[in-house]
Structures are given as structure tokens and as C-alpha cells.
Amino acid sequence: MAAIPDILEFLQRYPPFADLDPAALELLGDVVDVEYHRAGQIIFSQGEDPVEFLRVIRTGSVEVVSDGQVLDLLEMGEMFGHASMLSGLPTGFEARAAEDTLTYRFPAATASQILAGPGALRYVTRLILEDRHHLRSGPSREATRDYLRQPVRDAIRSAPTICPPSTTIREAAQLMTANGASALIVDLGSSIGIVTNSDLRSRVVAEGLSGDEPVSSVMTAPAFTVTAERPGSEVLLDMLDRGVKHFPVTSASGRVLGIVEDHDLIAIETKSSFHLRHAIGGASTVDELVAAASKLRPTVISLHRGGMTALDVMSVFSVVADALTRRALDLVAAKMGDAPRRFTWLALGSQARREAMPSSDLDSAIAWFGRENDDEPSVRTYFDEAATAVTHTLTRCGFRPDEHRVNASDPLFVRSLSSWTREAQSFLEDPTQKKALVLVSVLVDSRPVWGIESEPLIAETFRVARSYPQLLRLLARFALSHKPPVGFIRGLAIDVAGEGRSRLDLKRGAVVPITDLARWAGMTAGVTCASTTARLQAASDCGTLTSSDALTLRDAFELTSQLRLDHQVAQLIAGLEPNDEIELAELSPLQRNYLKETFRAVISVQRRVLNDLSWNP
Template identity: 55%
Template sequence: MRDVAEFLRGRPPFDALCAEELQQVAAVAEVEYLPAGTLLIEQGEAPVEHLRVVRRGALDIVHDGRVLDELGPGELFGQASMLSGLPARFSVVAAEDTLCYRIPAASARRVLAQPAGLRFVARSLLADPVPRRHEVEPVVDAAHRPVADLLRTEPVVCAPGTPVREAAERMTDAGATAAVVAVRGGGLGIVTDRDLRARVVARALGTDTPVEEVMTFPAHTVDAERMSGEVLLDMLERGIRHLPVLDPGGRVLGVLEDADLLAAAPRSSFHLRSAIARARTVQDLVTASAQLRPAVLALHDARVAATDIAGIHSVVSDALTRRLVQLTVAEVGEPSVPFTWLALGSLARREAVPSSDVDSALVWYGTADEGMRAELRAVAEAVVAGLEACGFPADTKGAVATAPLFMRSYAGWRDAAHSWLADPTQEKALVLVSMMVDGRPVWGIRSGPALPEVFRDARRHPGFLALLARFALGHRPPTGFLRDFVVEHGGEHAGRLDLKRGGLQPVVDLARWAGMAAGVTSASTPARLRAAADAGTLPADDARTLTEAFDLLLELRVDHQVEQLRAGRRPDDHLAPADLDPVTRGALREAFRAVSAVQRRVAVQLRQGVV
């Protein structure tokens, strides 16, 4: 046992354990001898039940008969399958006579759940020996799945006065490691297993102590639609291990644990965001962002869902924006007032594609004189210029944080929003509401109140919602009575239809209206449609129809732009129906007609005064 402990002591993540913890691991470790040629783990078989450490010898990592990597002394394997409970993705074969230490899953999980263990697993994801995507059958990258998909248990939600004894009992019954505390006024706190040990048991507090006295408040929360890879990095950066997951309406769906994310992310595109985080100059960011388009092509080759590809594109934009703000502030100094940078439009909804430009806005908190505004404007100009250099051009119609219309104080934005809701007939009111309700904080998340929440009161303004519904009918799918599609007859795009304006835009606008009627502010289009169906502001069948149409149209949009990128052309949204195969052309025609049918039903409701 002493020999085992000495060997593990100098190797991560065991090097971060105290002597007692190391001895506990060594005590349960078993020595495993593998003659050369032994098949230790077979690809696709049952989940791995042990973490193994190579003591001496060598092991081959094999995928579909191809050797991808070799493991030597001190290297670990099996953690991804063990944590996730999923079948092994690789075979492991002894390349020579090999000795391993085999550590049971229960002990291994305790090691990997500690901060050093989490960092070790996160780093190992970057070096995962996955073959090139075009060389193997694709596997959906779990790091780009919404975190809502990873929730394992129903949430335990307590009132502030709940005794810690009762909270602990409910957590045990639910198999949960944390309880959410619903605080008066709408805030959320959280109490974890560790809090109960450190703040109750260690302090000898009574079991009747209210949870509000030992909770962490406010709790960091995460939207259900955010991707697991991005959230994992955020958790590691913030040093937090539990995150309540909220639906677009603010309801707690469950609590996400860091181990859930590590288990679900056996491979990912972390390297892009990591390269961005390491950048020291704008030129470094330009170099890092050049990896995005090749990554999009590789993901498309692997048949990763278009929604995931769009999400990755948006995550990279977020990372670039944050790093540009950091570099700018380091160079010119922190502005005198705190501020938040908002992504707007498709980037805010995480639905951006290679052709998407960057809509943005800036919110500052407190009072700013002209000098302070000049400081903010200088930061905004540097960030916008940096994004342009990285291949993310600003919105050509002026929805950009450098414009006075999109750079205001929180009080200014709030007053304008209330004015737009009260009188939506004002010039550009509906356009501005449509943009700002999408707004998602990218930088300065904790600087002040979230601006999109101002629009949650839209349900109390039926006149506004009726006009927003009419506004949502402004874009019509390109269908005709005598022809399958209405295409442009002349100019650069003759014989083509606009997938964004005539296809996706009608769905996005309807989802925004129905979502706001349900009390949802910033969210993706599918999330808004689900919330609208749940709240009854849109019939469930119509919500399903629009979701299916959205998925098809986004998939076609990504397919079209990927082919343009391969051909060295600038990506756009103008697709020639004649280039589609008959099955896809038929599906597109039916999607357009289905969206038109939903629009007609909404129009009838408007005339009847139901909406």
C-alpha cells in the first residue's frame, strides 16, 4: 500500500490529496497485471467501473481498429465512461506486459470531485485522443448539449424558514446534493451537502436552524438552453460546484453539478475558447478566431446538429467579446461607472451562423457625465473594431453598442422600455423592443439588474402584445398559390429565396411574441416556443409546428453556408430551390406552408380580438 501511495503522490490529480486521503485511495487500489495483447476495455461495451493508473508498461487506445494514442506510466484512463455511465468509446489493449492500479468508482469519484480533480478532468478533455471527425462515425458532442438535458433529479426547493434537518432529509430522499431556497422577492439561494457539513455540523448549529442562515445567496443560476461545455468552464472559473437551472420563465428545473458536466463532456471544442482566453493582443484573437470556420466545417462533417453549430458560433463570439473588453480595459483603464455588454439578435439567442453580423448594446449603471460616457464609448469602439478584425462585423443597420441609441444608462433603458410597452405606436418602438428583449449579458453580468427583465411585464400590456403580434406577421414565407416558392426574379440573387427573411424570421418573430405573452424575456427561439405552449399563449400543435420548421430551416441555412465556405465564397442566406433534392425541396415547401398556416390563425385571432 505504501508503494501505491508513493507512486500516486507525484501524479495529478492525486498530488492534491492530503496524506490521509491518499492512504484511503491506496488502500482500495488493486494491482492488475496485463500480459501483452490483453483486451482490457472493449469499445461500446458496458460502462467502465474503475479508474486505472498505468504503473509500468504501455497501453494502446484503439478506435475502430485504429491506434489513436499510447498511455504510459502515471497516466489515467476510464474516467469519462466511469463518470458518465456511458459505454466506453475506445478499446484499451496492452501494447506490452503492463501493470495497472485499479481504483473502484466510488473512491475515484471522490478524488475527481475535488477542485484539483475537476481541473484534471477538464484539462484531459482538451487532449482527448479522438480521431478526425471526418474519419469516423460521428458521435454528438455532449459538451454542446443544453444543460437541461443533463439534469438527473427533480429539484429540492425550500422556503427560507425550512429547518436544515428537513432540507437534508428531502435532499437524501431525492438523491440530491443541494437544495434551492426560494427567497421572498424572487431571489434564489442554495444549500449544498458541503454547506451542511461546514456551516451546520462544524459549527454545532441546531438541526432546527433555518436554511436561510446557512445558504449561499444569491445563487449563481444558469439558463436551461446554455451549452454544457460553456457552463463547465464558467463553473471552473468561478469555483462553484452547483448551479440551479432555470427555464425561460424563471422556474427551477433542477440543480446541475460539476460532475454532471464532466461526465457529459468526453470531447469538446474547449480549445477555441481556451486560445481566446490566453490571447494577449487583438492579433492573438484574430489568430485564434481563424479556427472557428474550420471547426464549423468539421462539426458539419460529423453531422452535428445545426442548433449545436449555431450555439458554438455564439459561444466563440461571447468569448471574443469578453476578452476584447478585458484587453481594452487593461489598456485604457476601467471606466468610471460599471457597465454590461449585451449581445442582441441571433447571437443573443445562440442562433448565429457564419453570415451573422454582431448586434450589441451597452448598459451603464449610475450617473455618467460626458467624460464618463466618452470612456464607455472608447471601450465600445475598441471592442467593435476588434470583433470586426476577428471576422465578426457589426450590424450594418446600426444596432451596435457604439451608437447613442444603443448605449444608455440602465435608468434610460428602463424608462424607454416602459414607454414602449405603454405606447408601442412610437417610432421604432416595436423594432427596439424586439431587439432588446433578446438581449443577453456577455460582460458585466453582475454589474446591475438584467435589462431584458424589464420586459417581463409585457403581459400586462395587451395593446402592446396585439401590435407585436401584427409585427410578427410582417415577414411571410415565400410560398405562392401557383408555384412552390416565390423567388427573386432579378439582380444578384435571381432564382433564389432568402432563408433568413422569408423562412426563419417569421418563426423567430412569432416565438418572440408568444414568449413575451408567456412572460419570457431573453431566450432561444425553441425555448420561447416551449414556454408559450406551456403557458397556453400558443397552441401546443402550433408551437411544435414552428419548432420543426425552425430546425429544418436552420439546418438548411447551415448546410448552404458550409458549402459556400468550402467553395471559398462569402456565406449568405440566398438558396436556390432548384439545387435541393426532391425530398428536401418538398420538406421545405411544407415547412413554409405550415408556418403560413400558423400566421393565418394568429391573424384571425387578431381580427377577433382574442390576441
């Protein structure tokens, strides 16, 4: 038995084989089969069971065909079948030999092990999209990154130190030192409290408390706890959101298993987001806030460099954008005096979904609480001015003013809550009104970030959307009107009209078709404002989307988000203003290949949804 050197040398000329170490390449050489396909022969069909082989073209070419249309031509060195193989999903297209073609074929078991380890397409994709993954390996970062993906239970380093509330502060400090713990659990019987090192510093030392006082006088109780099965990344975001660094971790039955700290979950460099949030909260002037906000972009770069996934970086970015918005409102309110009405500041769009990125506009709206038609000039003037001031501050903090003026500084988006909800209700009943579909999409993606957050929310009006089939049908068609490019030919992205462009707008071409579809699908499941992934999950649970379609869209969303973030981080590092326009030539052939497969997958889900609509009018 021997692997054939010529075949290995050929593979080595093409990604991702170029990066494989010789031993891994040898393993592939041991299992490779050579196949010959006559021109016109179908290698695999669309919608077939997941393919069990990865194929690489040696000579000849292969057409990629979806629903009878040729989308692409793959040539020497290009691989195909990997998306289906790695994701375990049915094939999204037909592969047909365009001429007599020789291919190398690798069984899935070996290929996915070597290309991806046990993980799925997302993982491989990320590695390959990152292109820099070899710079990122290194034991500490790998370990850190793993904690973000694993249940938080795995990040617990030792058993908790627990004491009764009557313990003195001095004894508590000694216990913590002896156990090397930076936090202590206070057992309150039915609940628990927590005392951290920094509590001791700030509350005891700063306030001059005696060491003989009971520890209960400085604890935080009840402590916010997390259950052991939650993923590290979620827990980290909760920490960030709540501005705390320690969480007791409990079992399902409520037993305290240990404490996780922020640095158990993330690398040191990633902690900059905590410092940032702290600096934002402490800013007492607009200038200080602008200075604090200037750290946001470096933070994004370091989070990205630290290996955090795009979706997690987007969440962090959104949390920080929320904090900036709140502080900007605090400062404006302090300057302008009390508002004439209680009000809520609503984040819209990607910020509302917690999917904002450096290129995102911060869309917003104001809803004040008052009587129907409460539209006195003085009230409107106050809110118009406040909104303009906040928008101005946020622009100075580095957020683009919205191009489409979906913004609280636009009078259209400053209204009383009753006026908002009345309009929302009228859209439910008559979705054929002018601009109804655009506005419904805007209002469903709305989340209060300041003011009275417990009052009925505008987005909640749409929780009953299921009872309004006409609205849902129109929304679905609206969502389906955004189409990804159908493919790439010779370095051009080809849109549905057959036009080729050398630049691709990742947001319009890839993200919007997915988020729009997810919004509609979420509404059919009674979900209002939520993340794209949560909406897809709900739609899959209620059966609007098949679980494989929901998974396809989620993977596509993750992949394009990662690509957007990679692109924007590269722009930030180069000192450029981040945007979503990517030159196709910037992408490696493999990145293009993944992106193509993603577009195809999204297009076929769109097609199925459209089909369902036509059958169930």
C-alpha cells in the same frame, strides 16, 4: 405474394427511395397500393387528422391547396403526406388531383419505419437535407451522435471512484491509475469535490506540492454536477460554457452515479471547440485573439461534419462569440484604462438567444450604471471609444459589422441603464411611439455578456408585458408582417405579392417569421430573453400557442436552421463569405419539398394567430 419490379424501379429513380437498399425497397413494394384519382378529387383535406399514408405520384399531378389557394403543383415522382404522416400533425394543406392521377400509397407504419426509423419528421428531414448522410454513417460517429441526444446517464462508462478528503494526493493518484479514472470524487458529506488528472498536473506538479498533502488541497469544491436525465448536448454546452471537461452525474436524490467527460459525449474532432475557447481565454493581444478566432470557422465545419445538429452548433458558436466578446473587452479595457462608470456589455439578437451562425452580425449595446441623465461628455466619449474598439476587434475576428447599425458603436446603443429602462418602460405604456416595436424586439433579445451581470437587466422590464395588451397586440401584428414565400413554381420562390425569385433569403424568408412569432408568444408567457425553442415551449405551456402549433414552429425552426448551416458550411468550405442567400437550384427536389411544407406550416400558424387576434381584440 410478390413485389412488382416495375414499381420498385420507378421509385428508385426518385429520392429518397434512390438511397434505399434493395431489402428496404422490397419492403415498400410489399405494402404498396395503387390508387386512381379523378381530376378535382380531394385526396386529403387541410387540417385533417394526421394522414396514415405516404403517397408518390406515378402519373398525373396533384395540387397543393391551402385555404382555397393553389400553392403548388406536384408531379411525377414527388411525394406528399409525409410531413403529416411523420410528424403526427394534422395535414397542413389539401391535396387535390389536378388531372386524372395514379398514385402509389404506402401505409405510415412501413413508410416511416423505412424512411425515418422510429424518429419524427425532423430526423428524416435532417438526413435528407444533409444529403451526405451516407458519408456520415459509421459506428463510432453514430454512437457519439446518439450520446448528444440521449440522457447523460447513458454516457457514464463506469462507477465513480470516491474517496474521503483526508486521502493523500499520492493515494488519490494511485486510485485513479488503478481504476483507469481521469477524475476522482471527493466525498465532503453534504457536498462533493472533484479532482481531475489535469488538476494533479497543474496544481500538484506545477506548484510543487507534496504527495502527502490531502487531496482536498487540490480539489474543486463544490463540484458543479449534472442530473442524469439531462440530454448530452446540454451538458456538453455547459462544459463548454464553464470551461471544464468533467461533470459528476447525480441521480435525482443527489447520489453520484459516475463522471462524464467531454470525450464521452463528442467525437475527437468536435473537441476543437474546447481548444478554441482555451485559446481565446489565453489571448493577451488583439493579434492573438484574431489568430484564435480564425479557428472558429474550421470548428464550425468540423462540428457540422461530426453530425452535431444545427441548434447545437448555433449554441456552441454563440458561446464562442461570447468568449471572444469578453476577451475583446478585457483587452480594450486594459488598453483604455478603467471605465468611468461600471457597465454591462449586452449581446443582442441571435447572439443573445444563443442562435448565432457564421453569417450573423454580432449586435450589441452598452448600459452603464449611473444617475438618471448621467450623460457627461467624458463618460460618453469613453464608452463610444471602447465600443468602437471592441467592434473593430470583433470585425477583425471575422464578425460582420451590423448592416443596420444595431451596435454598441452606434451612440444610440450606448446609454445609462436608467435611460434604457426608462425608454423600455415608456414602450410598454405607449407602444405606438416611433420605432417602439423594433426597439422592443431588440431589447427583449438582450443578454449581458460582460460586466455586472447580476444587476437588473433591460430585457427584464418586459417580463410584465402580459399586463400591456396593446403592446402585445401590436407586436403580434409586427411579427406577422414577415411572411415566408408562399411556394415555389418552376424554380422560383413566390412571395406573398406573387413575385418570383430564383434566390431565397433563408433568414428573412424562414427564420425571422419564426423568431419574431416566438418572441411575441414568449412575451405573452412572461418570458424575456430566451432561445426560440424555449419561448415556443413557454407559449405552448401557457396556451398562447397550441402545442401542435408550437411543435410545428419548432420543427420549422430546426429545419431551416439546418438548411442555413448546411449552406453556410458549404460556403466556408469553398472559401466564400457565409450568407443566407440560397439558389433554389442548389436544393434537391426533396429539400425544396420539405422547405415548401415548412413554409406552408409557418403560414398556417401565422394565419391562426391572426385569426385569434381578430377574435380577441
